[in-house]
Amino acid sequence: MAFVNEHYLKLAAGYLFPEIARRVNAFAAATPTAAPRIIRCGIGDVTEPLPPATIEAMHKAVDELAHRETFKGYGPGTGYEFVRKAIADGDFRSRGIAIDEDEIFLSDGSKSDCGSVIEILAIGPASRGGNRIAITDPVYPVYVDSNVMMGNTGACAIDGSYEGIVYMPCTAENGFVADIPDRPVDIVYLCFPNNPTGAMIDRPKLKAWVDYALKNRAIILYDVAYDAYIRDPSLPRSIYEIDGAKDCAMEFHSFSKSGGFTGVRCGYTVLPKALAAYTASGERVALNPLWTRRWNTRSNGVSYPVQAAAAALYSPEGRAQVRQLVDFYMGNAKILRDGCAAMGLQVFGGENAPYVWARCPNGMRSWDFFDLMLREANVVITPGAGFGACGEGYFRISAFNSRANVEEVVRRMKALPTSAPVGAARV
Amino acid sequence: MAFVNEHYLKLAAGYLFPEIARRVNAFAAATPTAAPRIIRCGIGDVTEPLPPATIEAMHKAVDELAHRETFKGYGPGTGYEFVRKAIADGDFRSRGIAIDEDEIFLSDGSKSDCGSVIEILAIGPASRGGNRIAITDPVYPVYVDSNVMMGNTGACAIDGSYEGIVYMPCTAENGFVADIPDRPVDIVYLCFPNNPTGAMIDRPKLKAWVDYALKNRAIILYDVAYDAYIRDPSLPRSIYEIDGAKDCAMEFHSFSKSGGFTGVRCGYTVLPKALAAYTASGERVALNPLWTRRWNTRSNGVSYPVQAAAAALYSPEGRAQVRQLVDFYMGNAKILRDGCAAMGLQVFGGENAPYVWARCPNGMRSWDFFDLMLREANVVITPGAGFGACGEGYFRISAFNSRANVEEVVRRMKALPTSAPVGAARV
Numbered sequence: 060m061a062f063v064n065e066h067y068l069k070l071a072a073g074y075l076f077p078e079i080a081r082r083v084n085a086f087a088a089a090t091p092t093a094a095p096r097i098i099r100c101g102i103g104d105v106t107e108p109l110p111p112a113t114i115e116a117m118h119k120a121v122d123e124l125a126h127r128e129t130f131k132g133y134g135p136g137t138g139y140e141f142v143r144k145a146i147a148d149g150d151f152r153s154r155g156i157a158i159d160e161d162e163i164f165l166s167d168g169s170k171s172d173c174g175s176v177i178e179i180l181a182i183g184p185a186s187r188g189g190n191r192i193a194i195t196d197p198v199y200p201v202y203v204d205s206n207v208m209m210g211n212t213g214a215c216a217i218d219g220s221y222e223g224i225v226y227m228p229c230t231a232e233n234g235f236v237a238d239i240p241d242r243p244v245d246i247v248y249l250c251f252p253n254n255p256t257g258a259m260i261d262r263p264k265l266k267a268w269v270d271y272a273l274k275n276r277a278i279i280l281y282d283v284a285y286d287a288y289i290r291d292p293s294l295p296r297s298i299y300e301i302d303g304a305k306d307c308a309m310e311f312h313s314f315s316k317s318g319g320f321t322g323v324r325c326g327y328t329v330l331p332k333a334l335a336a337y338t339a340s341g342e343r344v345a346l347n348p349l350w351t352r353r354w355n356t357r358s359n360g361v362s363y364p365v366q367a368a369a370a371a372l373y374s375p376e377g378r379a380q381v382r383q384l385v386d387f388y389m390g391n392a393k394i395l396r397d398g399c400a401a402m403g404l405q406v407f408g409g410e411n412a413p414y415v416w417a418r419c420p421n422g423m424r425s426w427d428f429f430d431l432m433l434r435e436a437n438v439v440i441t442p443g444a445g446f447g448a449c450g451e452g453y454f455r456i457s458a459f460n461s462r463a464n465v466e467e468v469v470r471r472m473k474a475l476p477t478s479a480p481v482g483a484a485r486v
Numbered sequence: 487m488a489f490v491n492e493h494y495l496k497l498a499a500g501y502l503f504p505e506i507a508r509r510v511n512a513f514a515a516a517t518p519t520a521a522p523r524i525i526r527c528g529i530g531d532v533t534e535p536l537p538p539a540t541i542e543a544m545h546k547a548v549d550e551l552a553h554r555e556t557f558k559g560y561g562p563g564t565g566y567e568f569v570r571k572a573i574a575d576g577d578f579r580s581r582g583i584a585i586d587e588d589e590i591f592l593s594d595g596s597k598s599d600c601g602s603v604i605e606i607l608a609i610g611p612a613s614r615g616g617n618r619i620a621i622t623d624p625v626y627p628v629y630v631d632s633n634v635m636m637g638n639t640g641a642c643a644i645d646g647s648y649e650g651i652v653y654m655p656c657t658a659e660n661g662f663v664a665d666i667p668d669r670p671v672d673i674v675y676l677c678f679p680n681n682p683t684g685a686m687i688d689r690p691k692l693k694a695w696v697d698y699a700l701k702n703r704a705i706i707l708y709d710v711a712y713d714a715y716i717r718d719p720s721l722p723r724s725i726y727e728i729d730g731a732k733d734c735a736m737e738f739h740s741f742s743k744s745g746g747f748t749g750v751r752c753g754y755t756v757l758p759k760a761l762a763a764y765t766a767s768g769e770r771v772a773l774n775p776l777w778t779r780r781w782n783t784r785s786n787g788v789s790y791p792v793q794a795a796a797a798a799l800y801s802p803e804g805r806a807q808v809r810q811l812v813d814f815y816m817g818n819a820k821i822l823r824d825g826c827a828a829m830g831l832q833v834f835g836g837e838n839a840p841y842v843w844a845r846c847p848n849g850m851r852s853w854d855f856f857d858l859m860l861r862e863a864n865v866v867i868t869p870g871a872g873f874g875a876c877g878e879g880y881f882r883i884s885a886f887n888s889r890a891n892v893e894e895v896v897r898r899m900k901a902l903p904t905s906a907p908v909g910a911a912r913v
Contacts, residue, residue, distance in 0.1 A: 362789050461554075
């Protein structure tokens, strides 16, 4: 008799975004006149066309596959050297950070990597030889759910939290930057610019995290999917800007939001050769060879035309086009941020991130405001509570949209019956 | 202190193909005059250009990404409906097999799927609530290694076998088709046309497997990556041609060898809604929703231009072009098969599969013959022993090459000092 992975049965409800899609579809079906008016600012999906440099590179790569002389079959599992070199040069060495090509692993996106990386770490809960895992609240759901599926947690409590995870509350009080835990943990997920709150960490705080990890031989899983959106040059764009980080951190990168690759699918992970974890008996095991082995065994790498497109992002034209794209979305973020502020909402993010994070008006709960926005404004946002208990009472609004849509969203939000100043009585 | 997944440390040596690459590179470096002569018939990588229908579809899809009106961002995690419909129609419904679109999961290749699917099944060895896993010997290494990494096996023995796996010997005596085990197992990996032996299963034997699985509530993981190469119309191209298979089998498909997608990366898995596994307390759990949840949580699906290329394989032009490609490689297989036979070798496969499987001459061991072929003929083959203990004394030779190369390989093999009839004394 085949046995199922029972850990899946612990998962609370559906994954957030399918649940949002379900509610939107239900509303659209029930209210066909409103359906064409719906503007989607929920899931952080880009809307603008790909940079021309990537289009050109993909056409060229496709043509190579059309001729025997230039045909490409299986590539290296972790990515072609031309891409890994472009990344190492463009994102690290040009900025004074020594990262080798074989510390870079190309993938079909950082979502996959964030979920897969725990496979090379101990499986099971801390109480049975696994790792003590620290996760921020609110958080990108993939970190939590992938650990639940692997059996690294206990059951789900009524508030949606999982037994065995060390939750690190991120609130308005700490600027949505997690405080160093008061007890040792082994694996820490950090994401800056943060999804969902749009918060950024400064260099001293990131150094404190690196120092903590080195002291506790913990590993930081550092997600920088939105690094292209950092405007303030004093803020760290990579954890490897901090001394010692190569001994304690992996870093997850995405081309989804920089190059608009949400449908093209490509990202990469940096796993330094210095990074190690330990056996139960305390023996040090370098993780780079394990991750290499995992890639070679489980994958044949990323589609060749996609790799060509990724490399094109690092050409002078590609870089300029990415900058333009990011500037455009950041212009949207400013409009949304200002619009929410003008409504009297307490607003966060949107300055070094494409997400604006705001408190729901009049003390409303997240899903209630989601439903109101959908029903009254026909605008899809993401309920903060979908990202964790500390997200309750907030919502996330995404800057990934056309300018006209973003301006229309602000107009409709201002016209909402609830748009009285925070704290004011609801009429 | 972060703990490592110690199961990785059980893995015997490197993954087979990187080990072959290492030996070939070492030989080429040490013998630069021979290096340009090397012909690679090791890894089963296609050599011919992509079907024109797929080239056209990819160009069109790339152009769609270049314009806001037709831009595609995140797609459905399990693949666009237009591709899943093309597959369900083309590979199943047109052949009288009722498979729904939501039983089809598009992926970046069947290698990934074969490795990932065990994540929704119980984790750990059978002795601790996991599944009893039956694997053929010889076998495609991914099935074994992915189970080792997940902790579903014990340690590696000196002969390369893993404690806890039920090995099913495939030998010349049983025509390289595994016999039904004499004890109950829970998960069974079967692959037909077989990689590496090129063997095919007939309908009665496949029915016996389905009946066994139904009786034992076991699950068959059925890998048909090479189904396009089946010539004999009496042989089953899908396990779902057998009554009851939807209650006990998943099926893994690849476009790597049909459409030449080894560098494009696409395949799909069929997971019928009727398929279930059980909790420790005996509760039945349908696996289709779990696999859907796994996809939504861990991936954002396959690159859009790649999905467009996959769908193009099902157009009338695409089908004709695939047939032509497969015919070409099967012509190679015949030349290799005839060549090996003319050398007096005992030959298998190559009739419904792109792989010829032959006994090494004069009782040589697999890696010794590999080294001899590399050194004397400058031809890369795959040592049978790399696929398991029962592969010792055999080699696999791949039909994926140009016609000129294949003919040259046969010439060089015939000129080998060892090419005396099997059993003859070595001079």
